[in-house]
Amino acid sequence: MTVRVGVVVFPGSNCDRDTTHALALAGAEPVELWHEAADLQGVAGVILPGGFAYGDYLRAGVIARFSPVMRSVAAFAADGGLVLGICNGFQVLAEAGLVPGALLRNRGLRFLGRDVRIAVEEGDTPFTHLAGPRRPLRMPIAHGEGCYFADPATLDEVEAEGRVLFRYVREDGSVAGETDDPANPNGSLRAIAGVRNAAGNVAGLMPHPERAAEELLGSDDGFGLIRSFVESAAAGVHAGGDRSLEVASR
Amino acid sequence: MSIEFRFAVNVLPKPGILDPQGRAVEGSLAHLSIEGVTAVRVGRRVELTVSAPDEAAAREIVDRLARELLSNPLIEAYVVERLQATSSTTSAEAGAP
Numbered sequence: 332m333t334v335r336v337g338v339v340v341f342p343g344s345n346c347d348r349d350t351t352h353a354l355a356l357a358g359a360e361p362v363e364l365w366h367e368a369a370d371l372q373g374v375a376g377v378i379l380p381g382g383f384a385y386g387d388y389l390r391a392g393v394i395a396r397f398s399p400v401m402r403s404v405a406a407f408a409a410d411g412g413l414v415l416g417i418c419n420g421f422q423v424l425a426e427a428g429l430v431p432g433a434l435l436r437n438r439g440l441r442f443l444g445r446d447v448r449i450a451v452e453e454g455d456t457p458f459t460h461l462a463g464p465r466r467p468l469r470m471p472i473a474h475g476e477g478c479y480f481a482d483p484a485t486l487d488e489v490e491a492e493g494r495v496l497f498r499y500v501r502e503d504g505s506v507a508g509e510t511d512d513p514a515n516p517n518g519s520l521r522a523i524a525g526v527r528n529a530a531g532n533v534a535g536l537m538p539h540p541e542r543a544a545e546e547l548l549g550s551d552d553g554f555g556l557i558r559s560f561v562e563s564a565a566a567g568v569h570a571g572g573d574r575s576l577e578v579a580s581r
Numbered sequence: 582m583s584i585e586f587r588f589a590v591n592v593l594p595k596p597g598i599l600d601p602q603g604r605a606v607e608g609s610l611a612h613l614s615i616e617g618v619t620a621v622r623v624g625r626r627v628e629l630t631v632s633a634p635d636e637a638a639a640r641e642i643v644d645r646l647a648r649e650l651l652s653n654p655l656i657e658a659y660v661v662e663r664l665q666a667t668s669s670t671t672s673a674e675a676g677a678p
Contacts, residue, residue: 389625390653397650426653433655440601480598480656518599 334565337364337374339404339420341395346381346417346541353544354378357554357561369399376413376564377404379420381473381539391434391476392422401427413457413564414533418474421525421535430528430535431489432481434474438510438518442475446550447516449524449538450500453493456527457563458534461555467500468552470543472516477537479519479526489526497525497536583632586639587664590647593624595658627651628664636663 336359340347351361362374366384371377385394395401401423408414408429416424424430437443448467451459462468481489489495499507499515499522507514507522515522517537525536540553594600602623610618629646633639643661652659 389651393650393653433653435599435656436601438599438601440605478599482655 333358333360334376334561335360335362335372335374336561336564337362337371337377339364339366339377339379339400341366341382341384341398341423343384343386344380344382344419346419346539349539349544350378350380350417350541353541353554353557354561356544357558359561359564364400366395366398366400369403371400371403371407374564375567376415376560377407378560379404379414379416379423380541381418381420384419384423387419387476390426391419392424392426395423396427405429408528408533411530411532411567413560413567415458415560416533416535417541418472418477418537418539421537422476424533424535429533430526431485431494432479432523432526434476434537435478435480436476437474437478437516439516442473443477443516444473445471445516447472447524447538448500448502448514449497449536450504450506452495452498456496456531456534456559457567458527458556458559459496461559461562463555465552465555466504467502468543468555469550470538470540470553472538474517474537477517477519479517479521479523479537481520486521486523490521492529494527494529494531495521495523495525496527496534497538498522499524583634584639586631586633586636588629588631588639588643589662589664590627590629590643590651590659591624591662592627592647592652592657592659593622595656598656624657625651 336354338347338350340363354361422434450467451462501514527534540556543550543553545551603621606621631639631642647659
């Protein structure tokens with residue numbers, strides 16, 4: 332049976348089609364979930380795609396957080412469902428308190444659209460287990476607010492619990508610095524490019540794996556992450572609904 | 582019966598939070614030959630009208646709005662200010678050259 336994976340479409344989402352395309356390549360049946368509908372249509376996993384949900388007014392992701400679909404996504408996540416936020420989707424998850432931290436304005440103040448290199452820090456997660464041995468992975472970023480921030484205590488906790496999934500790295504694979512290092516273009520604290528919640532079933536990252544999902548796009552380094560998600564969602568479906576995980580809070 | 586109250590919510594990055602916009606403003610001061618200005622923080626101001634039975638009830642609404650939507654408590658602090666005029670923009674415009 333083909334696993335059905337939801338892709339939320341907010342007004343202003345612009346990577347939803349790229350995401351459904353990448354999901355189909357990975358063997359999933361993508362299901363578009365309109366922001367005003369609370370029904371998740373029985374999908375086995377949800378991806379919040381990139382873009383500028385609700386125009387990024389007020390703060391990136393905050394208006395989207397209160398949409399009908401996000402209330403359902405929060406309930407789905409609380410029940411152990413797999414949720415991945417990419418770029419703007421990560422911002423929405425952070426605003427909703429479903430993953431720790433916040434995404435601040437890039438240190439250089441500019442919107443950045445270019446390739447970055449990231450390393451998978453935790454290879455044994457539902458989001459990364461099929462990422463493969465490549466290090467670093469090359470994929471694009473396209474954001475104005477991607478500077479990862481959390482207070483020092485939260486950062487320490489997230490690190491200690493193995494919840495930093497991705498870090499910005501240099502071409503040689505070494506971890507980028509926080510300031511004045513072009514390998515960490517937005518100035519994220521501890522070069523964090525992606526994190527997950529305490530329960531482990533909700534993750535977000537700023538770079539775009541779906542835009543690096545096939546050679547035709549210049550890199551297929553992101554495809555392993557898409558495949559990881561699809562396979563994990565499929566496994567969750569077969570495992571039934573007996574996953575009890577604690578609810579993440581801000 | 583409800584009365585209309587006018588408020589401003591001033592949202593600023595918390596102390597210690599990197600504020601690249603504030604830095605950019607500081608960086609431009611030299612171009613204006615302005616000296617002695619430091620610690621610039623750039624935030625956001627939201628003005629709104631609330632209908633409520635009394636000021637306490639109105640403030641409660643504004644406070645919840647500020648806490649849950651207008652600010653992100655992880656990175657921003659806010660201050661609620663009661664405005665006397667129907668709209669401070671109107672009075673500001675009146676005073677503009």
